[in-house]
Amino acid sequence: MKKVISILCLMLFVFVNAKSNEYVHQIFVLNEGYFDYSTNQIVVPVTIGVYTPSDDSYNVVDTIEDARFASDLVVYGDFFYVAADNKLLKYDINNYNLVASQNIDGIRNIKIHNDKVFVSRGDYDNTTFMPIQFASYLQVYSLSDLSLSFEFDTVTGPKWSTQNMIVNENKLYVAINNAYEWGNEKGIIGVVDLSTNSYETEIDLGPEGKNPDNLMKFGSNLYTVNNKNWSGSSISKVNFNSYYSTTTNLVAAPTGCGTSVIRDAKINYQISGDTVLYEWDIFTLNNSGNSLPLNNNFYELAYDHVNDWLYTTSTDYFSYGIVEVYDNNNNIVNSFNCGISPGTIAIDFRVITDLFEVHNEKSNINNIYDLSGKVIDLENLKSGVFIKNNKATFIVK
Numbered sequence: 001m002k003k004v005i006s007i008l009c010l011m012l013f014v015f016v017n018a019k020s021n022e023y024v025h026q027i028f029v030l031n032e033g034y035f036d037y038s039t040n041q042i043v044v045p046v047t048i049g050v051y052t053p054s055d056d057s058y059n060v061v062d063t064i065e066d067a068r069f070a071s072d073l074v075v076y077g078d079f080f081y082v083a084a085d086n087k088l089l090k091y092d093i094n095n096y097n098l099v100a101s102q103n104i105d106g107i108r109n110i111k112i113h114n115d116k117v118f119v120s121r122g123d124y125d126n127t128t129f130m131p132i133q134f135a136s137y138l139q140v141y142s143l144s145d146l147s148l149s150f151e152f153d154t155v156t157g158p159k160w161s162t163q164n165m166i167v168n169e170n171k172l173y174v175a176i177n178n179a180y181e182w183g184n185e186k187g188i189i190g191v192v193d194l195s196t197n198s199y200e201t202e203i204d205l206g207p208e209g210k211n212p213d214n215l216m217k218f219g220s221n222l223y224t225v226n227n228k229n230w231s232g233s234s235i236s237k238v239n240f241n242s243y244y245s246t247t248t249n250l251v252a253a254p255t256g257c258g259t260s261v262i263r264d265a266k267i268n269y270q271i272s273g274d275t276v277l278y279e280w281d282i283f284t285l286n287n288s289g290n291s292l293p294l295n296n297n298f299y300e301l302a303y304d305h306v307n308d309w310l311y312t313t314s315t316d317y318f319s320y321g322i323v324e325v326y327d328n329n330n331n332i333v334n335s336f337n338c339g340i341s342p343g344t345i346a347i348d349f350r351v352i353t354d355l356f357e358v359h360n361e362k363s364n365i366n367n368i369y370d371l372s373g374k375v376i377d378l379e380n381l382k383s384g385v386f387i388k389n390n391k392a393t394f395i396v397k
Contacts, residue, residue, distance in 0.1 A: 021351050021352040022306050022349050022350065022351055022352070023306060023349070023350060023351075023352060024053055024304060024306055024307065024347055024348070024349060024350075025053075025348045025349070025350040026050050026051065026052050026053070026348045027050065027051040027052075027053070027311070027323075027345060027346075027347055027348070028048065028049070028050055028073055028075065028080060028344075028345065028346040028347075028348065029048070029049040029050070029051065029058075029313070029321075029323060029338045029339070029342045029344070029345055030046075030048060030070050030072070030073040030082065030342070030343055030344035030345075030346070031046060031047045031048070031049060031070075031321055031338060031339025031340055031341055031342050031343070032046060032069045032070045032071075032340070032341035032342075032343045033045050033046045033047065033067070033068075033069065033070070033339070033340050033341060034317060034318045034340050034341065035068040035069055037126050040126070042065075042066070042067075042068060043318070044318070044339075044340045045063050045064060045065050045066075045067065046063070046064040046067040046069065046070045046084050046085075047060050047062065047063050047064070047339040048060070048061050048062045048063075048064070048073070048082065048091075048096075049061065049338050049339055049342075050096070051323070051336055051338075056336075058336050058337065058338060060339065061091075061096035062091070062096060062098065064082075064084045064085075064087075064089070066085075067084040067085040067087065068085045069084070069085055070082065070083065070084040070085065070343065070344070071083045071084070071107070071108050071109065071343070071344075072108070072109045072110045072344055073110075073344045073346045074110045074111070074112060074346060075093065075346045075347070075348050075349075076112045076143075077093075078092065078093050078094070079091060079092060079093055079099070080093050080346065080348075081110050081112065081117065083104075083107045083108065083109065083110050083119070085107075086103055086104060086105045086106070086107060087101055087102070087103060087104065087107070088101065088102045088104050088107055088110070088117070088119060088141065088146055089101050090146055093348065100144075100145055100146045101146065102141060102146040102147070102148075104119055104121070104139065104141075105121075105123065105132075105134070106121040106122055106123035106132060106134055106161075107119050107120075107121060108120045108121055108122055108161075108162065108163055109162075109163060109164050109165055111165035111166065111167060111172065112143065113167050113172065113194055114143075114194075115142065115143045115144070116140050116141070116142070116143060116149060117140070117141040117142070117143055117146065118138065118139075118140055118165055118172060118174075118192075119138070119139045119140070119141060120137065120138060120161075120162035120163055120164070120165055120174060120175075121134055121136070121137045121138070121139065121161065121162060122134075122137065122160075122161025122162060122163065122177075122178075122179060122180050123161075123180060124180040131161070131178075131180040131181045132180070134154075134161075135151075135153055135154065136151040136152055136153050136154065136157065137152075137154070137157065137158040137159070137160065137161055137162045137176075138151065138152045138157050138158050138162055138174060138190070138192075139151040139152075140197070150197070152192075152199050156199055157190065157199045158174065158176045158188075158190050158199075159176075160176055160177070160178035160181075160186050160188075161176070161177065161178050161179055161180050161181075162174050162175060162176050162177070162190070163175040163176075163177050163179065163212070163213055164212075164213065164214050164215040165215065166215045166216070166217055166222065167194070168217055168222070168240050169240075170193065170194045170195050171191055171192065171193060171194060171200070171240075172191070172192040172194055173189050173190070173191055173192075173215060173222055174189070174190040174191075174192070175188075175189060175212040175213065175214075175215055175224065176188040176189065176190050176202070176212075177210070177211045177212050177213065177227075178211075179211055179213075179227075182229075183229065185210040185211040185227075185228070185229055186210065186211070187204065187205035187206065187207075187208075187209035187210040187211065187212060187226060187236075188202050188203065188204055188205065188212075189202065189203040189205065189212065189215075189222070189224065189238060190202050190203075191203065191243075201243070203238055203243050203245060204245075205224065205226065205236045205238075205245055205247055206236075206245070206247055208226075208228070208234050208247045208249055209224065209226050209234060209236045209245070209247040210226060210227075210228045210229060211226055211227040211228055211229065211230075211256070212224040212225070212226045212227075212236065213225055213226065213227050213256075213257065213260075214257075214259075214260045214261075216260075216261070216262040216267065217240075217262075218262055218265060218282055220239060220240050220241060221237050221238060221239055221240065221282075222237070222238040222239075222240060223235060223236065223237055223238075223262065223267060223282065224236045224238070225257050225260040225267070225269060226247070226257075227256030227257055228256065230255055230256045230272075231254070231255065232249065232250070232253050232254070232255070232256075233249075233250045233253040233255075233256055233257040233269075233271065234247050234248060234249045234250060235247070235248050235250065235267065235269075235280060236248075237282070237285070246285070248285050248286075248287055249287060250269075250271075250280075250287060250288065250289070251287050251288045252271075252288060253271050254271070255271060255272045255273065256271075256272050257269050257270065257271060257272065258270050258271060258272040258273070258274070258297075258298070258299070259298055259299060259300055259301050260301065261301040261302060261303050261310075262282075262303065263279070263301075263303045263310060264308065264328065265281075265282060265283070266279040266280060266281055266282065267279065267280040267282060267289075268280075268292070268301055268310065269289065270297075270298055270301075273297070274297065275295050275296055275297050276291050276292075276294075276295060277291070277292045277294040277295075277296075277298065278290060278291055278292065279292055292330055293330050294312070294326060294330055296312070296314050296324070297314060298312045298313065298314055299313045299314060299315050299341065299342060299343060300312070300313040300342060300343055300344060300345055302345035302346070302347065304325075304347055305349075306349060307327075308327070308328040309325050309326065309327055309328070309333065310325070310326045310327075310330075311323060311324075311325055311345045311347075312324050312325075312326065313338070313342035313343070313345065315340060315341050315342060317340065317341050318340060319340065320337070320340065321337070321338045321339050321340050321341060321342040322335060322336070322337055322338065322342075323335060323336055323337075323338055323342060323345070
């Protein structure tokens with residue numbers, strides 16, 4: 001019987017889900033840096049960092065010197081895309097070279113579908129602290145060269161600033177919050193039909209669903225975490241089929257929600273300025289969440305579905321940034337230092353293509369069998385992932 005063994009001199013640990021053949025290849029961290037609005041000076045520039053699980057290393061792969069801040073990073077295929085200040089940037093996912101860029105004033109979030117990059121927009125003048133008016137708050141760019149394909153103007157599309165976006169089946173859902181005009185926040189979800197590239201309708205979240213920030217989906221429902229007017233928080237549930245919505249006000253929330261993520265059928269969220277992380281059950285719709293034993297002021301949350309791990313970031317916004325990783329029992333399993341203000345974490349999930357088993361016959365451990373049963377000499381073995389007992393995960397260095 002074939003038995004998988006670990007050859008430690010050749011292999012390093014990586015994270016793999018043996019059932020789906022997925023593994024975490026690398027973790028992108030978008031560090032927003034430090035911009036002094038009182039002096040209009042970039043004190044610490046925006047950086048893009050990469051954490052590699054196979055050798056437990058973190059490296060800065062690019063510094064965006066002229067960006068005051070950054071707002072999003074998305075991994076898609078062989079590239080990753082960054083929204084930084086007034087730029088949309090496209091990088092090679094393997095060598096991290098910049099391959100295309102586009103100036104977009106007010107760019108906020110990125111969502112990719114097929115050959116299109118959807119961009120949400122919104123901004124304010126940092127000298128007058130007044131909202132900047134745009135002719136379009138939702139634009140669409142070519143995935144290949146980032147050229148402008150078309151846009152939805154304020155007559156045929158969103159009339160106010162937009163934020164997070166998700167895709168479900170053949171529809172794009174975009175949060176319309178008008179978040180840069182304080183006191184006049186909106187609570188609307190715009191719907192784009194991706195088959196016709198038309199702005200289909202808008203879903204009103206009601207008076208308690210103002211200022212939707214994060215959008216998440218689970219099953220047949222869309223969930224939004226709303227910051228209202230920053231005097232409280234709520235969570236809205238919208239059915240993808242009927243567009244019927246219900247909103248639950250969160251008790252013990254004196255201000256807006258700082259960060260949130262959906263994790264194992266529950267929404268993890270933290271109130272701005274707090275040091276307690278809560279989980280909200282999407283099935284019971286309670287008006288309060290259960291506190292988790294993660295006591296820190298988090299800036300960003302991201303979920304690793306392969307290992308069922310939670311990635312968190314913490315920062316003081318001017319001198320340090322750190323990433324901490326927790327397992328499904330909320331025990332810390334890893335941490336590493338990164339740049340200042342780590343505001344987005346994007347996980348590069350990949351699919352294993354080369355699986356091998358090591359034949360262990362007494363002293364003969366030099367025969368390698370691929371999945372077809374063909375013998376491969378150990379010295380000629382190419383890089384690939386080894387699976388032990390359908391769980392353990394190693395990779396040839």
